[in-house]
Amino acid sequence: xxxxxxxxxxxxxxxxxxxxxxxxxxxxxxxxxxxxxxxxxxxxxxxxxxxxxxxxxxxxxxxxxxxxxxxxxxxxxxxxxxxxxxxxxxxxxxxxxxxxxxxxxxxxxxxxx
Amino acid sequence: xxxxxxxxxxxxxxxxxxxxxxxxxxxxxxxxxxxxxxxxxxxxxxxxxxxxxxxxxxxxxxxxxxxxxxxxxxxxxxxxxxxxxxxxxxxxxxxxxxxxxxxxxxxxx
Numbered sequence: 001x002x003x004x005x006x007x008x009x010x011x012x013x014x015x016x017x018x019x020x021x022x023x024x025x026x027x028x029x030x031x032x033x034x035x036x037x038x039x040x041x042x043x044x045x046x047x048x049x050x051x052x053x054x055x056x057x058x059x060x061x062x063x064x065x066x067x068x069x070x071x072x073x074x075x076x077x078x079x080x081x082x083x084x085x086x087x088x089x090x091x092x093x094x095x096x097x098x099x100x101x102x103x104x105x106x107x108x109x110x111x112x113x
Numbered sequence: 114x115x116x117x118x119x120x121x122x123x124x125x126x127x128x129x130x131x132x133x134x135x136x137x138x139x140x141x142x143x144x145x146x147x148x149x150x151x152x153x154x155x156x157x158x159x160x161x162x163x164x165x166x167x168x169x170x171x172x173x174x175x176x177x178x179x180x181x182x183x184x185x186x187x188x189x190x191x192x193x194x195x196x197x198x199x200x201x202x203x204x205x206x207x208x209x210x211x212x213x214x215x216x217x218x219x220x221x222x
Contacts, residue, residue: 031208042200042214043157050208058209090156100145100204104156 003027006091006105013081014113021076021108023091031094032074033102034058034066036087043090049074081112116140116211117203123217130191134216136201137183143203143211146177146184151198151215160186160199191220 004025013019023032034046035058045058047066055066063085065077078085091105119136126132138146146163161168163175163184174187184201198215205211 033210035212040214043212045210048208088154094208100147100208100210101159101162102147102202102210103159107156 004091004093004103004105006089006108008108009106010109012111012113015081015083017081019078019081019110021078021089021091021110023074023076023105025072025074025091025093025105027093027095027103028071029093029095029103030071032068033092033094034064034074034076035090035092036060036085037090037107038087046076046089078110083112086110086112115213117201117213119201119213119216121214121216123219125219125221126191127221128191128193130220131187131189132191132218133188134186134199134201134218135183136185136213138203138211139182140203140205140211141179141182142205144206145204147202147204148173148175148184148186149200149202149212151200153198157200157212163201188218191218193220193222196220 007022033048035043044060049055049068089108092102094102117138148160149157150160151157163177165177168175172189176185196219200215201213203211
């Protein structure tokens with residue numbers, strides 16, 4: 001049971017480059033989420049998706065783009081990376097509107113130089 | 114104002130002690146509440162749900178007080194392995210999750 005996986009686990013990129021973080025879940029969960037975690041801010045929601053082709057902005061969406069063409073995948077793209085986007089990114093999923101138990105992937109540690 | 118606020122700590126307690134954490138939330142429309150545990154540099158893991166009637170799982174007890182808009186987590190007989198950061202979270206009907214910044218616990222031998 002693979003659960004929810006993220007790739008890459010570590011990434012170093014330069015300012016201005018585009019980078020995509022991948023998230024894949026094997027539970028067929030309808031809801032998927034992207035968070036970033038920074039010291040002093042805790043987990044902040046970037047985007048979430050209720051189902052394939054349905055996405056919504058969270059608390060800090062600027063500079064990020066998401067897509068959800070398949071239920072199991074929810075990639076997050078930084079269109080032009082900035083140093084302020086250096087963070088740990090977590091993907092998560094829940095079973096649906098009646099289930100609020102959220103399960104997290106192992107995270108991607110992104111450094112923008 | 115943050116949706117969910119919690120004391121960052123750190124809480125340093127001896128083994129065997131009882132420790133309690135509280136979180137306050139601002140949105141009365143929040144439907145569900147949970148406690149998560151996060152170990153250093155790892156992903157948060159679901160610890161337990163929080164109900165108005167209380168929820169007990171071994172040494173852990175979680176409680177929700179809707180009137181005062183806070184949730185609590187009580188850990189009895191603390192173990193060294195309980196050392197971690199504990200995150201509280203409130204969930205809206207729209208499935209938006211709001212996490213607190215976490216409370217750090219260190220259990221000392």
